[in-house]
Amino acid sequence: MKIFKFGGASVKDAESVKNVASIIKNEGANDTLVVISAMGKMTNAFEEIVDAYYNKEENLPSKLNYIEEFHTNIMDSLFDKEDEIYKDVAILFGELGWFLARNTSQRFNYVYDQIICFGELLSTRIVSAYLEKSGTENIWFDVRNYIKTDSNYRDAKVDWELTEELITKKVDTSKINITQGFIAANDTENTTTLGREGSDYTAGIFAYCLNAESVSIWKDVDGVLNADPRVFSETTLLEQISYEEAIEMAFYGASVIHPKTLQPLERKEIPLLVRSFINPKTIGTRVSKGTRLVPYIPCFIVKKDQILVSISALDFSFMVENNISYIFQKLHDYQLKVNVIQNSAISFSVCIDNKFNKFDAFYNELKKEFRIDVQTGVDLYTIRHFDNQAIKDIEAKGSPLLTQVNKETSQIVVNPN
Ligand SMILES: Nc1ncnc2c1ncn2[C@@H]1O[C@H](COP(=O)(O)OP(=O)(O)O)[C@@H](O)[C@H]1O
Numbered sequence: 111m112k113i114f115k116f117g118g119a120s121v122k123d124a125e126s127v128k129n130v131a132s133i134i135k136n137e138g139a140n141d142t143l144v145v146i147s148a149m150g151k152m153t154n155a156f157e158e159i160v161d162a163y164y165n166k167e168e169n170l171p172s173k174l175n176y177i178e179e180f181h182t183n184i185m186d187s188l189f190d191k192e193d194e195i196y197k198d199v200a201i202l203f204g205e206l207g208w209f210l211a212r213n214t215s216q217r218f219n220y221v222y223d224q225i226i227c228f229g230e231l232l233s234t235r236i237v238s239a240y241l242e243k244s245g246t247e248n249i250w251f252d253v254r255n256y257i258k259t260d261s262n263y264r265d266a267k268v269d270w271e272l273t274e275e276l277i278t279k280k281v282d283t284s285k286i287n288i289t290q291g292f293i294a295a296n297d298t299e300n301t302t303t304l305g306r307e308g309s310d311y312t313a314g315i316f317a318y319c320l321n322a323e324s325v326s327i328w329k330d331v332d333g334v335l336n337a338d339p340r341v342f343s344e345t346t347l348l349e350q351i352s353y354e355e356a357i358e359m360a361f362y363g364a365s366v367i368h369p370k371t372l373q374p375l376e377r378k379e380i381p382l383l384v385r386s387f388i389n390p391k392t393i394g395t396r397v398s399k400g401t402r403l404v405p406y407i408p409c410f411i412v413k414k415d416q417i418l419v420s421i422s423a424l425d426f427s428f429m430v431e432n433n434i435s436y437i438f439q440k441l442h443d444y445q446l447k448v449n450v451i452q453n454s455a456i457s458f459s460v461c462i463d464n465k466f467n468k469f470d471a472f473y474n475e476l477k478k479e480f481r482i483d484v485q486t487g488v489d490l491y492t493i494r495h496f497d498n499q500a501i502k503d504i505e506a507k508g509s510p511l512l513t514q515v516n517k518e519t520s521q522i523v524v525n526p527n
């Protein structure tokens with residue numbers, strides 16, 4: 111069985127849905143399981159629903175209306191008014207309205223997951239119905255009956271044993287199956303999610319449980335490139351990458367592959383193909399056991415808008431285990447992700463992501479006991495398989511503030527000025 115995964119960009123409008131349908135028809139076979147994300151930026155739009163629900167209820171109707179119109183416009187270009195899909199979609203909006211009206215829980219993460227899941231439920235219903243209408247028979251199923259997790263809402267952990275049992279028992283491997291990425295359910299049938307951008311991971315879960323022959327994730331780029339094309343004007347397609355190399359790249363922040371996706375595939379040596387939904391005939395990138403990197407060239411990963419923090423003791427004493435472990439505990443408490451660490455006798459520097467906007471609270475707590483220098487708005491470049499020229503090119507992007515060189519990886523924090 112083959113697993114395909116289509117992200118939001120691949121189903122952002124009616125033309126894109128037609129394109130996805132033709133890829134499934136031409137590249138898929140009868141035994142293909144297709145994982146699909148919410149259309150376009152719909153997960154962000156559903157996040158706004160959650161926000162309005164908690165903070166600005168008067169905005170709810172207009173935000174719901176925007177989402178409903180977005181999907182209706184796409185359907186109007188793909189279907190006839192009397193088609194069943196309009197009823198299916200109306201039922202989903204009915205369920206969402208019912209939840210918003212009846213929910214009494216104040217648990218934010220629980221509420222978030224019960225709302226956010228509608229993006230994937232809607233997109234898969236629409237793509238499945240369009241495939242059927244255009245002559246490609248398929249089975250739509252609700253992934254929440256297949257992938258089971260704990261109750262850690264918004265970042266749920268998969269119950270592999272139960273999930274494998276359900277998937278192997280229930281998936282009809284002789285058909286084209288259409289299902290949702292990113293969402294799952296716990297043992298009380300409440301919806302959970304696997305973390306933002308988790309649909310690649312869903313594809314990995316199905317591949318692992320079904321011993322798939324390959325996973326293809328269809329992207330708006332030709333494959334994995336040696337640098338983020340949004341930041342670098344010249345990039346080269348990587349034809350082959352080993353699992354280890356892809357895991358390293360994802361770990362350092364190459365957003366083209368979700369980090370959790372690779373481990374289940376590596377364990378069963380299932381190749382991951384990163385392919386272009388714009389040019390489906392091109393070969394893309396193969397991530398598999400074998401050669402580390404083809405071609406073997408420096409690869410650049412960028413994390414924008416980081417904070418560089420230098421911490422030293424007020425009395426200029428050495429930064430050693432006890433104060434460093436205290437700082438780490440605080441970084442953990444405030445959910446600040448550390449991307450680089452550099453230590454000298456009297457100062458300790460970290461480059462961090464302020465994803466949850468808790469840096470100010472961290473700073474206010476630490477400044478009572480430490481001297482802290484903060485540089486906000488800096489960029490972190492990671493170069494895998496660097497050479498001198500690659501380091502020079504990055505250092506020329508602004509004022510380099512910190513450079514760390516390991517055997518295969520160099521990390522440079524740059525103030526873009
Ligand atoms: N090294 C890289 N190679 C290819 N694309 C990259 C790389 N780094 C960042 N990207 C970005 O990742 C995007 C695709 O990933 P993503 O948006 O998560 O896809 P999807 O949501 O469709 O799963 C590309 O549009 C590209 O801008």
Ligand SMILES: N[C@@H](CC(=O)OP(=O)(O)O)C(=O)O
Pocket residue numbers: 116117118119147148153154229291292305306307308309310
């Ligand atoms: N829709 C979810 C899951 C996902 O993986 O989306 P995408 O494949 O478009 O990154 C999100 O935006 O987080």
